[in-house]
Amino acid sequence: MSNVVTNWAGNITFGARRLHRPAALPELQEIVRAGGPLRVLGSGHSFNRMADTTGDLVSLISLPRVVEIAEDRRTVRVDGGIRYGELVDRLDAEGLAVHNMASLPHISVAGAVTTATHGSGVRNGNLATSVAAIELIRGDGELVTLRRGDEDFPGAVVGLGALGVVTALTLDVVPAFEIRQYVYDDLPRASLEQHLPEILAAGYSVSLFTNWQTGDINHAWFKRTDELPEGPLFGARPADGKRHPVPGVAADNSTDQFGVPGPWHARLPHFKMEFTPSTGAELQSEWMVPFDRALEAIDAVARVREKIVPVLQVNEIRTVAADDLWLSMNYERDSLGLHFTWIADTAAVLPAVAALEEQLAPLEARPHWGKVFTQDAATVRSRYPRFSDFQALVAKYDPKGTFRNPWLDDILGH
Numbered sequence: 001m002s003n004v005v006t007n008w009a010g011n012i013t014f015g016a017r018r019l020h021r022p023a024a025l026p027e028l029q030e031i032v033r034a035g036g037p038l039r040v041l042g043s044g045h046s047f048n049r050m051a052d053t054t055g056d057l058v059s060l061i062s063l064p065r066v067v068e069i070a071e072d073r074r075t076v077r078v079d080g081g082i083r084y085g086e087l088v089d090r091l092d093a094e095g096l097a098v099h100n101m102a103s104l105p106h107i108s109v110a111g112a113v114t115t116a117t118h119g120s121g122v123r124n125g126n127l128a129t130s131v132a133a134i135e136l137i138r139g140d141g142e143l144v145t146l147r148r149g150d151e152d153f154p155g156a157v158v159g160l161g162a163l164g165v166v167t168a169l170t171l172d173v174v175p176a177f178e179i180r181q182y183v184y185d186d187l188p189r190a191s192l193e194q195h196l197p198e199i200l201a202a203g204y205s206v207s208l209f210t211n212w213q214t215g216d217i218n219h220a221w222f223k224r225t226d227e228l229p230e231g232p233l234f235g236a237r238p239a240d241g242k243r244h245p246v247p248g249v250a251a252d253n254s255t256d257q258f259g260v261p262g263p264w265h266a267r268l269p270h271f272k273m274e275f276t277p278s279t280g281a282e283l284q285s286e287w288m289v290p291f292d293r294a295l296e297a298i299d300a301v302a303r304v305r306e307k308i309v310p311v312l313q314v315n316e317i318r319t320v321a322a323d324d325l326w327l328s329m330n331y332e333r334d335s336l337g338l339h340f341t342w343i344a345d346t347a348a349v350l351p352a353v354a355a356l357e358e359q360l361a362p363l364e365a366r367p368h369w370g371k372v373f374t375q376d377a378a379t380v381r382s383r384y385p386r387f388s389d390f391q392a393l394v395a396k397y398d399p400k401g402t403f404r405n406p407w408l409d410d411i412l413g414h
């Protein structure tokens with residue numbers, strides 16, 4: 001490619017020979033019919049080679065933006081290139097919302113859905129669970145629609161970009177709602193031991209942040225629809241200033257705190273759209289373990305504390321409700337998510353990643369598809385009961401391998 005393209009983190013330089021930006025669906029179908037190898041580039045916020053190709057990359061950014069609210073106001077149909085940050089204002093203006101958001105609004109909806117991206121909340125499924133229909137261009141260039149209830153649907157939604165180009169998604173929506181974000185400092189380890197399930201359920205969305213300098217939680221973030229009384233909570237103190245998830249980092253890019261009510265899209269993400277999210281210089285990993293083994297999982301992380309601390313910016317602990325999407329990290333499991341924001345140094349980070357994977361193996365941890373992991377693919381496959389059905393689905397939708405790349409070949413095992 002004439003212009004070098006990297007992912008958001010800069011740790012992946014794409015090896016593609018061309019980057020297409022089709023302006024209309026027939027043009028995109030022609031690109032697919034050329035046979036690939038072809039991968040879609042969403043907003044590039046993944047941290048591994050899943051979007052990479054030595055063939056062609058295609059960005060959907062130049063396709064017309066679509067935000068079509070159904071007459072019954074229960075769903076919205078969006079195009080395959082839109083970002084949450086573009087969608088949320090349009091929805092909110094109509095008095096509607098999506099049920100949850102990731103830590104940032106900058107990501108594309110289709111890229112988030114295909115990797116089972118999630119926010120937090122014991123009753124909130126990941127973002128893919130709001131998908132009611134998916135429109136995609138298969139390997140043969142045909143545009144097909146799959147709806148909830150169709151046989152292939154639960155296998156296709158979290159599809160890792162393997163079944164085709166997602167050109168549109170229909171998402172469930174709910175009435176717009178207000179949220180208050182409260183941050184508390186220094187949640188003691190003893191409180192986790194006594195009250196972890198209650199703490200994680202003490203809000204619509206709850207995130208605990210620790211840099212593992214001690215056994216305590218540096219801050220606990222509670223996003224709630226109602227007010228919290230003044231004073232300590234589970235032994236933690238209300239923060240005396242605005243916080244960034246990474247302890248000590250200036251909080252300008254964080255969404256508003258101190259319990260000030262605000263619209264769902266201005267509180268559910270940790271980071272504001274108009275700023276660089278997170279720290280901007282980082283790698284990320286995340287594993288999902290069964291919620292009912294949450295404390296065991298936190299203890300497993302503690303066992304490798306000395307290995308992770310030198311490369312760790314922050315560990316976020318959050319929750320995701322179970323779903324029925326075959327390749328969702330939350331497939332049939334209420335989950336605890338153990339997210340790690342690392343320093344931006346792959347060689348230094350990988351041993352810490354491997355150490356965590358070893359500790360979390362007895363908990364059948366499932367790595368986030370879009371983040372850094374080193375677990376061998378056979379082990380990853382074994383953690384998904386419907387994986388062989390997914391392999392068959394890929395063969396059905398992309399028999400000639402138009403959308404394959406080395407990352408996918410490895411995950412699929414052939």
Ligand SMILES: Cc1cc2nc3c(=O)[nH]c(=O)nc-3n(C[C@H](O)[C@H](O)[C@H](O)COP(=O)(O)OP(=O)(O)OC[C@H]3O[C@@H](n4cnc5c(N)ncnc54)[C@H](O)[C@@H]3O)c2cc1C
Pocket residue numbers: 008009039040041042043044045046047050051060080081102103104107108109110111112114115116117118119160161162164165166167277278284368370371
């Ligand atoms: C700062 C930061 C914060 C993050 N916070 C969270 C978080 O809170 N929760 C969480 O779960 N994750 C989080 N992530 C990870 C992120 O949500 C995922 O990596 C997600 O996939 C990013 O979407 P994207 O469009 O940027 O994907 P990309 O990296 O562009 O692509 C990801 C995959 O999707 C495929 N793809 C994209 N669009 C399409 C399409 N239209 N059709 C077919 N395939 C497609 C690509 O080919 C690729 O395989 C974060 C990432 C960053 C950088």
